Amino acid sequence: MKTFGGPAILLDRNDINTDEIIPAKYLTEITKISLKPHLLEDLLLNDKPFDSHSTKMEEAKVVITRANFGCGSSREHAVWAFEVNDINVVIAESFARIFRQNMFNCGILAIQLSSDDIDAFFTMSGDISISVDMDNEKVTALSTDSSQNTVECSFLLNEYDKNLVSAGGWLAYAEKNY
Amino acid sequence: MGQTIAQKIFSSHLRDKPTPENMVLDLDAVLCHEITTPIAIMDLVEKGMDRVFDPSKIKAVIDHVTPAKDSKTAAQGKIMRDWATRHAIKDFFDVGANGVCHALFPEKGFIRPGYTVIMGDSHTCTHGAFGAFAAGVGTTDLEVGILKGVCTFRTPVSMKVTITGKLQTGVVAKDVILAIIKKLTVNGATDRVIEFTGPLVDSMNMSSRMTLCNMAVEAGATSGICLPDRTTAEYLWPFIKAEYTTIDDAVKDFSKWHSDTDAEYIEVIEMDISDLSPQVTYGYKPDHVKDIADMEGTPVDQIYIGSCTNGRIEDLRESAAILNGKKLAAGVRGIVTPATPLIYSQALEEGIIKIFMDAGFCVLNPTCGACLGMSSGVLAENEVCASTTNRNFNGRMGKGGMVHLMSPASAAAAAITGSITDPRKHLQ
Numbered sequence A: 001m002k003t004f005g006g007p008a009i010l011l012d013r014n015d016i017n018t019d020e021i022i023p024a025k026y027l028t029e030i031t032k033i034s035l036k037p038h039l040l041e042d043l044l045l046n047d048k049p050f051d052s053h054s055t056k057m058e059e060a061k062v063v064i065t066r067a068n069f070g071c072g073s074s075r076e077h078a079v080w081a082f083e084v085n086d087i088n089v090v091i092a093e094s095f096a097r098i099f100r101q102n103m104f105n106c107g108i109l110a111i112q113l114s115s116d117d118i119d120a121f122f123t124m125s126g127d128i129s130i131s132v133d134m135d136n137e138k139v140t141a142l143s144t145d146s147s148q149n150t151v152e153c154s155f156l157l158n159e160y161d162k163n164l165v166s167a168g169g170w171l172a173y174a175e176k177n178y
Numbered sequence B: 001m002g003q004t005i006a007q008k009i010f011s012s013h014l015r016d017k018p019t020p021e022n023m024v025l026d027l028d029a030v031l032c033h034e035i036t037t038p039i040a041i042m043d044l045v046e047k048g049m050d051r052v053f054d055p056s057k058i059k060a061v062i063d064h065v066t067p068a069k070d071s072k073t074a075a076q077g078k079i080m081r082d083w084a085t086r087h088a089i090k091d092f093f094d095v096g097a098n099g100v101c102h103a104l105f106p107e108k109g110f111i112r113p114g115y116t117v118i119m120g121d122s123h124t125c126t127h128g129a130f131g132a133f134a135a136g137v138g139t140t141d142l143e144v145g146i147l148k149g150v151c152t153f154r155t156p157v158s159m160k161v162t163i164t165g166k167l168q169t170g171v172v173a174k175d176v177i178l179a180i181i182k183k184l185t186v187n188g189a190t191d192r193v194i195e196f197t198g199p200l201v202d203s204m205n206m207s208s209r210m211t212l213c214n215m216a217v218e219a220g221a222t223s224g225i226c227l228p229d230r231t232t233a234e235y236l237w238p239f240i241k242a243e244y245t246t247i248d249d250a251v252k253d254f255s256k257w258h259s260d261t262d263a264e265y266i267e268v269i270e271m272d273i274s275d276l277s278p279q280v281t282y283g284y285k286p287d288h289v290k291d292i293a294d295m296e297g298t299p300v301d302q303i304y305i306g307s308c309t310n311g312r313i314e315d316l317r318e319s320a321a322i323l324n325g326k327k328l329a330a331g332v333r334g335i336v337t338p339a340t341p342l343i344y345s346q347a348l349e350e351g352i353i354k355i356f357m358d359a360g361f362c363v364l365n366p367t368c369g370a371c372l373g374m375s376s377g378v379l380a381e382n383e384v385c386a387s388t389t390n391r392n393f394n395g396r397m398g399k400g401g402m403v404h405l406m407s408p409a410s411a412a413a414a415a416i417t418g419s420i421t422d423p424r425k426h427l428q
Ligand code: SF4
Pocket: B064, B100, B101, B102, B121, B123, B307, B308, B309, B367, B368, B371, B372, B389, B390
C-alpha cells in the first residue's frame, strides 16, 4: 500500500471547484502527465490569482482546505492533476461527492475533518508537514519552524473506502470482486 | 418503514453491499461522451481489459467539441469512434446525428423509470426527470461501468423539495431551480438525492423537469429525481408501446417506483413559487442568485442559448417568443445551439431558426460548445455572457469571463436590450 503524507499546502477557501483545479481547456489531453503544469492554475484565493508554481506548491504532498472541495464537474482530471504532482492526500472540512469518490477510486485519500480541526491546522505557525496513520485513523500535523508544534486529529474512514485504498483503486477492487 | 424512490431503485439493482453504507448497483445504462471516456478506453486497452459488459447498454456520443476543433479533439473523437465500432456499440452518435448528451439520450427513449444510469459527466442527474437514478461519476467509475456494468454508491439519503403555487407568466423551471439552489446553497444537498415533488412538478412537462433535475448537482446533490407519471409515460410512449397495452398500464406500472407515504427524508422543504420573479446569477457560484430586478441594466457582450439545461425546443420557443421581429442590441453577439438535431429541425419547421437569424444570432450545430468554454463562443477576459447554461464558475466560459445564468426568456430579453432585463417587459 502507498504511504501518505508530507509537506502540506493550505488553500484557505470554501467551494474550490474542479474548473479551478484543472480548467476545461485541458480536458482534450489524453494523458494524465500532461495535466501536471496546470494544477490549480485558475485558482483565486482572496480574489487574487494563486501562485501554482511556487516552491511550496512543488514540494507539497498534501492539500489542506475548507468546505465543499472539488465541487462542479465530474472530471477525474482534477484528481489526476494532484496525483501527477505527487499529492495523494486532500484534507478538507467536506468534499463534493464525485471528487471524493474519484479520490478513493484512484486509491488515494480524501480525509474529512471537523472545521475546528481544520482551523487548528490553519493557525499553526510556519510550514506544516502531515503524517497519516491509516490503521489508527489519525492525522498529525507538525510545524516545521522552530516551534515544532504538533496537532493530532482523528478521522473516520469507511471500511469500503479503506479497501479501495488497499486494493489500489476501484478498478482493481472491482476486477477482484465482480 | 416505507421506501423512497431512490431506495426502491437501489434495492432492486443491488449486486453487493460491501458495508452497510455502500451499495454496488447493477447498471441499466452507461452513457459516454468524448471528454471523459477516451482516457477510460485507453486505460482499459493498456491493461488488456478492452471489453464492454453489454454493448446494448452503452450509449455514446461526441458532443462537447463537435465537429472537432483541432487535432486533440479529433483524436478524442477517433478513440470513441473506433471503440464503438470495435465493440459493436450500436447507439453511437457522431457528427450529423450528435447532440448534447443529456438532451439526446432522453429523446432517444434510452432512459426509463427505475433505471440506474451513470455517465462521466456531473449533469447526468438530468435523467432523474424520468424517475431514474442517474448520477455523474468520474472516469474510473465509468471504466468499471463499461467493463462490469456496476457502480458503487453510498446508501441513498433523500431530501424532498415540494414545489407549490402557480408560476407567473414569464417565469419558468430555470427560475425555480435557481431559487432552490439559492436556498440550499452549493453544498446543501451533498450526498443526497433531491426528490422534486408537488403540484408544480406534476404540472411540468418533461423538458421543465429535466431543467430542474439538471441543476440538482449545483446544490451538491448526487441526483435529482421526479416521480414517473402520465407525463413521463406519454413522452416515452413511442419507445414503450410494445411493452404496454395502454398508456394507463404504463402509468400504473411506473407508480411502483413512487416513494411510499411513510418513506423517510433527511429534510423536507416546501416552496411556494407564486411570487417568484425571474432569477439570475451574479457571481461565480450557482447559489449567487438574485431577483432579476436587482441585476437589471448589467451590460452583456454575448448571449448564449443552449446546453443540457435549456437547449430543448420548449426553451428555444420561449426565447423566440421574445426575439420575434426584434434585433440584437448593437455590439451584442448572439449564439444559439439547439441541443439535438431533432430539436434543430423542429425549430426550423416552426420558423424559430429564422427568428433567431433575423435577430442576428449565429446558429450553431448541436454541441456543448461555449457552455464549458472549449469552443464555439469562448469569452475574452472581462467579457460578460447572459447564458442559459448551468455553471457560472470563474473561467467556465473562458478565462476572466463572467457568466450570468438565466432562463431562455431572460437571455432573449438581454439580447434585445444589451443588458440584463426582466423578460416580462418584452413578452409579446
Ligand atoms: S451542455 Fe454544458 S453542462 Fe451540459 S453536458 Fe455539455 S458541457 Fe456539460
